[in-house]
Amino acid sequence: MDLTLSLDTASAKSLQAQIFDQVREIILDGQLGAGMALPPSRLLAERLQVSRNTVLTAYERLAAEGYVKARGTAGLFVERIPPDSLLLIQRGSRIKTNGPIPDASSEPLLCFAGSPGGGSDRPELDFWVGRSDVESFPxxxxxxxxxxxxxxxxxxxxxxxxxxxxxxxxxxxxxxxxxxxxxxxxxxxxxxxxxxxxxxxxxxxxxxxxxxxxxxxxxxxxxxxxxxxxxxxxxxxxxxxxxxxxxxxxxxxxxxxxxxxxxxxxxxxxxxxxxxxxxxxxxxxxxxxxxxxxxxxxxxxxxxxxxxxxxxxxxxxxxxxxxxxxxxxxxxxxxxxxxxxxxxxxxxxxxxxxxxxxxxxxxxxxxxxxxxxGHFDRHLRKLRQVYKARRDCLVEALRRSFDEPELLGWESGLHLVWRLPRGFPSAREVQLMARECDVGVYALSSGAAYDFDADAPDDVLVFGYSSLAEPMIEAAVSKLRLMLEGGGATSGR
Ligand SMILES: Cc1ncc(COP(=O)(O)O)c(C=O)c1O
CATH class of the missing domain: 3.40.640.10 (Type I PLP-dependent aspartate aminotransferase-like (Major domain))
Incomplete structure (x- = not known):
């Protein structure tokens, strides 16, 4: 088969590398199918007006990487399984999807950079659960x-x-x-x-x-x-x-x-x-x-x-x-x-x-x-102090701002929960309202938790406090107080 290659003599890439890349592309695109022969090196060299050695070097590399195989003196033939499909290299033109990309919000994924509280659209004052403090990393x-x-x-x-x-x-x-x-x-x-x-x-x-x-x-x-x-x-x-x-x-x-x-x-x-x-x-x-x-x-x-x-x-x-x-x-x-x-x-x-x-x-x-x-023990001692101060700050700020809030789970860990009182909007509604104010607090269903009872009351807010410094915690709770005083707290449940 005749190969249509175009070489750029002004390119920084060597001629043999250009030949290698282009022949490889042709094989991967299926234009040269399994079992088909590459043109003899002498012929291709003449057509491209390059030395035969340049073509031979490119061919040797194609063979070494498994795209083609020599059959005695008959020449080089394309292999059945292109190595790229084995290595799962994703190439723009060949990527095939089997449907639309799912809406991330409908997929319950764990804490990852693109989940609620992750990625670039994180609220500024974010109580996303379980995130360790960046500044404290040793x-x-x-x-x-x-x-x-x-x-x-x-x-x-x-x-x-x-x-x-x-x-x-x-x-x-x-x-x-x-x-x-x-x-x-x-x-x-x-x-x-x-x-x-x-x-x-x-x-x-x-x-x-x-x-x-x-x-x-x-x-x-x-x-x-x-x-x-x-x-x-x-x-x-x-x-x-x-x-x-x-x-x-x-x-x-x-x-x-x-x-x-x-x-x-x-x-x-x-x-x-x-x-x-x-x-x-x-x-x-x-x-x-x-x-x-x-x-x-x-x-x-x-x-x-x-x-x-x-x-x-x-x-x-x-x-x-x-x-x-x-x-x-x-x-x-x-x-x-x-x-x-x-x-x-x-x-x-x-x-x-x-x-x-x-x-x-x-x-x-x-x-x-x-x-x-011994660094781990020292690091833990330091983190315990940092997180305890944040926990104390959050508990105090919530107690100052709301009437005897029912706070649970604050003796340990990196998060606590607040069971919202009667008369407050649902946790999910509070989550959405808070997001408008650039504050991230989470209902159980959004906070990496799962409830098997679909009708369970939606009255628990999760606060991960470990990655927010005290002034940010104070600012976030003030915003929550203003937001809930400003109308939300008597509607809903
Ligand atoms: C309850 C619980 N178990 C297990 C894990 C597992 O964490 P990872 O896979 O990040 O180590 C987490 C992470 O947040 C968690 O909250």
């Missing part, structure tokens, strides 16, 4: 650790790590869990994951075949509901009250898998008292069930003694603990972990290998050094 130390690692060890950049995670990081996580959460786990019970979300997926998939039905606190974390709702198993939503999940409502059926956030229920902020935690463990034992304990923000407890995690009380029998560094260091790291009873570890490691074959080395190594060298 950039200087992080950069130093990264530079040191890159100066010392580059082989890991080109090699695979253990799919369960870097041993140093697993050891550091184990030490932290023992000291801070009373969870006694060895390095070979920990799987490092892409944030807490993947840890939930790993545990869920691990226990899928042992599970006959699912139990989940209601309302719950959207990320957990997305996993549970995507199965064909029966889901039992268990209501939450001021003490968290109502353990007496757990179904007495064997082989359940329960998802729970006992230290700081998401989204209501309730902390489950010890007696109920023990009741929950008894239920798991008696019904031969397993529990996923999502301990997403427990590094931040401001009032009262630290609570032992459920997994610490259970002693590694029925509780699979899920943790994340998204709150304590930064969500952009995408590092989290799951701990599993020893007998499940080999299977969990294999599962993680199947899913992604491990995590990026550099971030794991940096985080391990960050923890081992």
């Amino acid at each position: 950039l200087r130390i992080w950069r130093r650790i990264i530079n040191r690692l890159l100066a010392r060890e580059t082989t890991y950049l080109t090699d695979y790590c253990d799919p369960a995670g870097l041993p140093e990081l697993r050891a550091a996580i184990g030490t932290h869990l023992r000291r801070a959460r009373g969870v006694s786990v060895a390095e070979d019970q920990i799987i490092v994951t892409t944030g807490g979300q993947e840890a939930l997926n790993v545990v869920f998939n691990l226990l899928r075949s042992h599970t006959r039905q699912l139990c989940i606190e209601n309302p719950c974390y959207l990320g957990a509901s997305l996993i549970f709702n995507a199965t064909n198993l029966t889901v039992h939503p268990i209501p939450v009250d001021r003490d968290g999940l109502q353990t007496d409502l757990l179904p007495r059926v064997r082989g359940s898998l329960l998802y729970v956030t006992p230290s700081h229920q998401f989204p209501t902020g309730a902390t489950m008292p010890l007696a109920l935690r023990l009741a929950l463990l008894r239920w798991a034992e008696e019904t031969d069930s397993y529990v996923i304990e999502d301990d997403y923000d427990s590094d931040f407890r401001y009032d009262g003694p630290p609570l032992t995690a459920l997994a610490g009380l259970d002693g590694g029998r029925r509780v699979f603990y899920v943790g994340t560094f998204s709150k304590s260091v930064g969500a952009g790291l995408r590092l989290g972990f799951a701990t599993v009873p020893r007998m499940f570890w080999d299977e969990a490691r294999l599962l993680k290998a199947r899913m992604s074959n491990g995590q990026a080395w550099l971030e794991q190594a940096a985080l391990a050094a960050f923890i081992e060298e």
